[in-house]
Amino acid sequence: MYKQIIDTIKKYDKIIIHRHKNPDLDALGSQLGLREIIKDNFRDKEVYAVGDMNDFTFLGSMDIIDEDIYKDALVIVTDVAVSYLVSDERYKLGAYIMIIDHHLNSSDFGDYQHIDSSFISCAQIIADMAEVNNLVVSKNAATALLGGIITDSGRFLYPSTSAKTLRNAAFLMDNGASMNYIYDNLYVESLNFKKLKGHFINNFKTTKNKVAYMKNDDAIKEQFGVSTFTISRGMVNQMSGIKGIPIWVNFTLDDDGYIQTEIRSKTISVVEVAKKYGGGGHKLACGCTLANWADTDKVLKDLDSLLE
Numbered sequence: 001m002y003k004q005i006i007d008t009i010k011k012y013d014k015i016i017i018h019r020h021k022n023p024d025l026d027a028l029g030s031q032l033g034l035r036e037i038i039k040d041n042f043r044d045k046e047v048y049a050v051g052d053m054n055d056f057t058f059l060g061s062m063d064i065i066d067e068d069i070y071k072d073a074l075v076i077v078t079d080v081a082v083s084y085l086v087s088d089e090r091y092k093l094g095a096y097i098m099i100i101d102h103h104l105n106s107s108d109f110g111d112y113q114h115i116d117s118s119f120i121s122c123a124q125i126i127a128d129m130a131e132v133n134n135l136v137v138s139k140n141a142a143t144a145l146l147g148g149i150i151t152d153s154g155r156f157l158y159p160s161t162s163a164k165t166l167r168n169a170a171f172l173m174d175n176g177a178s179m180n181y182i183y184d185n186l187y188v189e190s191l192n193f194k195k196l197k198g199h200f201i202n203n204f205k206t207t208k209n210k211v212a213y214m215k216n217d218d219a220i221k222e223q224f225g226v227s228t229f230t231i232s233r234g235m236v237n238q239m240s241g242i243k244g245i246p247i248w249v250n251f252t253l254d255d256d257g258y259i260q261t262e263i264r265s266k267t268i269s270v271v272e273v274a275k276k277y278g279g280g281g282h283k284l285a286c287g288c289t290l291a292n293w294a295d296t297d298k299v300l301k302d303l304d305s306l307l308e
Contacts, residue, residue: 002129005114008098009038012074014046016065016094020080021087022229022260025056025186029148030078030100030122032060036141037130051087054229058185059144070094079122079148081107081115082280100125104271105280117282120160123148127168139176146177151186154237159267159284196224196231200238204248207300209307212239212248215296228254236262247303251296259290261299273302 009015017035019027035049048063067090075094077086081101091097099110102119119125123145130137137145149169153161156169173179189197204214216231226234232252239248247270250262261279263270269283277299279288290296 001132002114004112005098005100005129006133008074008096008112009042009045012072012096013044014069014073015048015076016070016073016091017047017049017076017078018086018088018091019051019078020085021052022054023051023056023079023087024233025059025151026121026123026148027079028056028059029144029146029151030126033123033141033145033148034076034078034100034126036138036144037126037135040136040138040141050090054227058181059147060140067093074098076100077110078126079103081105081110081113083109103281104283105275120158120162120165121148121152123152124165124168127172128164131168131171137172137175139178142172142175142177143181146172146179147182147186150179150182160282192224193226193230196226196235197238199224200235204239206245207304209304210244210246211300211303211307212242212245213296213300214239214250215293216250216252218253228252228260232260232262236264240264240266246307249299249303251290251293251299259293259296260287261290261296262287263299263303268306270303270306273299273306276302 015038017031019031031049035047038045038047048065050062053062070090070093072095075091075097077099079101080086081099082105097110099107099113101115102117102122102125104117107113127145153165204212206212232250236250246268247265252260254260263274263286265284271281271283271286274280274286274288277288281287
């Protein structure tokens with residue numbers, strides 16, 4: 001297990017790690033954790049992590065590299081298997097492209113794909129690979145990977161959390177991962193953020209079959225001084241855990257005029273709806289990007305039909 005990944009890493013002197021755009025903590029955690037693990041275990045390699053950034057800078061920073069670094073380089077893409085979602089299109093310049101992911105989407109690019117949806121996060125795959133192969137895992141690498149596992153498992157509350165998830169997390173904590181550091185940066189909130197949560201609780205709507213939803217334009221971002229990511233990914237689960245609400249969805253206008261759509265469900269698979277609109281993800285947590293507000297009503301209709 002993982003032999004192909006390890007053998008491929010050994011073959012290349014330069015390795016550049018990408019992940020998806022607008023990264024969540026699993027994308028960043030798997031990317032940064034893998035960068036540190038390769039550096040610590042294959043000291044003759046040049047290793048870089050590239051891509052756009054957001055509010056999760058506490059995990060680490062991206063490397064700024066020139067295009068010529070890609071010549072004869074191995075490119076590893078974590079936490080995404082669909083080409084249009086990869087951050088920084090220079091990944092195409094690599095000599096060999098390897099994908100490590102845990103989503104249900106089929107891959108449309110890459111020379112080798114390691115995709116295992118039995119893992120709750122991509123960071124867990126990296127952690128498991130490190131443990132199985134007795135690789136050195138530094139405190140920084142362990143903390144980055146644990147951050148990805150914590151967020152993609154909903155703090156170990158999501159149904160896909162397994163005994164293996166907890167064992168991999170324990171392995172990272174044994175290697176110095178700081179849960180307190182992750183929680184202090186993720187879950188200690190400003191007063192403004194608390195007010196934003198209150199706005200969601202007080203203003204979400206429901207369809208006839210009790211799909212909860214919010215439609216967020218630029219006004220809410222301006223009112224609370226927050227980013228698209230904070231509204232879209234950060235607020236979707238304000239509608240979770242409510243009796244009688246089996247599915248919830250968050251629509252947020254982004255800076256390019258598209259509607260970022262986050263779909264969640266308690267027990268009913270919703271990923272096929274996301275795929276219908278060009279997205280994907282997991283059975284109970286997925287998303288897509290819509291061209292206009294009219295399409296949001298189509299998504300709501302499709303989600304409503306799942307409950308009939």
